[in-house]
Amino acid sequence: MTERSSRPRDRKAQLAAVAAELFRARGFPGVSIKDIADAAGVTGPALYRHFADKQAILAYVVLSGFEEMEAATAEALSDAVPPADQLELLLGLLATQAVERREIAALWRWEGRHLPKEDQREIARRSLLTLAAWSKALQARRPELPAEDAELLCWAALSVFGSVSVHHTSVARRRFAALLVELALDVLNATLPSPSAPPPSAAVSLGTPSRREQVLAAATTLFAQRGFHAVSMEDIGAAAGIAGPSVYRHFPSKAALMVAIGHRAADRLALAAERALQAPDERTALRRLAASYVSTILHTPELLVSFSADRVTMPDRDKVDLLRVQRDYVAQWVTLLSAVRPSLPPREAKITVHAALTIANDLARTRRVASRPHFEAELATLLHTVLGIAV
Numbered sequence: 001m002t003e004r005s006s007r008p009r010d011r012k013a014q015l016a017a018v019a020a021e022l023f024r025a026r027g028f029p030g031v032s033i034k035d036i037a038d039a040a041g042v043t044g045p046a047l048y049r050h051f052a053d054k055q056a057i058l059a060y061v062v063l064s065g066f067e068e069m070e071a072a073t074a075e076a077l078s079d080a081v082p083p084a085d086q087l088e089l090l091l092g093l094l095a096t097q098a099v100e101r102r103e104i105a106a107l108w109r110w111e112g113r114h115l116p117k118e119d120q121r122e123i124a125r126r127s128l129l130t131l132a133a134w135s136k137a138l139q140a141r142r143p144e145l146p147a148e149d150a151e152l153l154c155w156a157a158l159s160v161f162g163s164v165s166v167h168h169t170s171v172a173r174r175r176f177a178a179l180l181v182e183l184a185l186d187v188l189n190a191t192l193p194s195p196s197a198p199p200p201s202a203a204v205s206l207g208t209p210s211r212r213e214q215v216l217a218a219a220t221t222l223f224a225q226r227g228f229h230a231v232s233m234e235d236i237g238a239a240a241g242i243a244g245p246s247v248y249r250h251f252p253s254k255a256a257l258m259v260a261i262g263h264r265a266a267d268r269l270a271l272a273a274e275r276a277l278q279a280p281d282e283r284t285a286l287r288r289l290a291a292s293y294v295s296t297i298l299h300t301p302e303l304l305v306s307f308s309a310d311r312v313t314m315p316d317r318d319k320v321d322l323l324r325v326q327r328d329y330v331a332q333w334v335t336l337l338s339a340v341r342p343s344l345p346p347r348e349a350k351i352t353v354h355a356a357l358t359i360a361n362d363l364a365r366t367r368r369v370a371s372r373p374h375f376e377a378e379l380a381t382l383l384h385t386v387l388g389i390a391v
Contacts, residue, residue: 065104
């Protein structure tokens with residue numbers, strides 16, 4: 001038997017799957033073509049027969065996953081499916097995809113910025129079309145719902161499925177998918193709060209921040225816009241109004257900047273949590289904790305940037321420390337949720353908490369919905385709904 005006849009017909013997909021796992025584990029910039037070839041047991045030239053470069057592999061993985069979501073949408077929302085059954089079928093298909101291919105959501109979430117600009121624009125365009133189809137189906141179910149509110153709820157439901165990419169907790173596949181469907185349905189059935197008061201005005205800053213604070217603020221903004229690896233110390237210096245080499249007087253490296261950003265975010269979360277936990281009972285404490293997280297994430301840019309800290313080259317001690325802080329924070333939520341809902345198994349409580357946090361993280365970065373005038377109250381309501389503690 002010749003080598004050509006023994007080669008699997010789906011070799012391209014197999015190579016992409018190997019690359020996807022490496023990208024998820026190390027981050028796109030931390031993986032080379034040689035790494036992928038070695039992990040797949042092939043030579044570099046053999047890999048290049050299927051993909052022009054590393055970026056093409058990432059595009060193949062992400063786009064194939066997105067096409068599966070489009071196919072699920074077309075199947076569930078077709079005329080062949082009774083309108084009363086369409087949303088449940090759609091959510092079931094999406095949940096199964098999320099559970100079986102967790103790496104796809106992870107790669108789009110963390111590595112999508114490394115795709116070619118044309119691919120990013122195409123996915124953004126098709127995402128809006130897909131969400132519009134979901135919104136139309138939701139409005140058919142809930143005709144009283146304004147189009148803008150339906151879109152917000154659909155974005156939140158999408159985040160429920162994307163939440164599987166931010167943790168490793170799992171349960172039996174069938175139950176995992178069913179739980180995701182339950183959480184997404186809760187979101188789609190949520191009642192958003194009626195506007196009752198104007199949103200709070202922005203805080204007024206007194207005095208001029210120190211040069212170190214200006215550098216930290218500039219780095220936070222640039223990392224959020226471009227990603228850690230695409231920003232240089234010279235870029236940070238220019239944004240802070242100083243020469244690039246002067247940045248080193250305050251931070252010895254970009255990694256040191258990310259460490260400072262991560263600890264700043266952790267400190268602010270800890271302070272907000274301490275205040276929220278001063279409550280008469282666990283249910284009230286959890287509601288306050290969720291609201292405090294929403295407030296912190298919307299007014300603390302460091303928090304959004306720190307989510308990518310595990311993708312950054314930094315001293316292992318700092319990375320482990322930041323990861324421990326994040327896990328301890330999530331554990332507070334899980335402990336409270338388990339106390340409020342004792343019938344919920346511990347693993348399912350953790351999956352539920354991650355779904356709530358991911359909704360906040362995703363929607364805070366989604367300009368289409370984050371610009372809503374009462375977004376903070378709406379986002380807190382969505383978290384309360386997912387956690388099962390809505391009033």
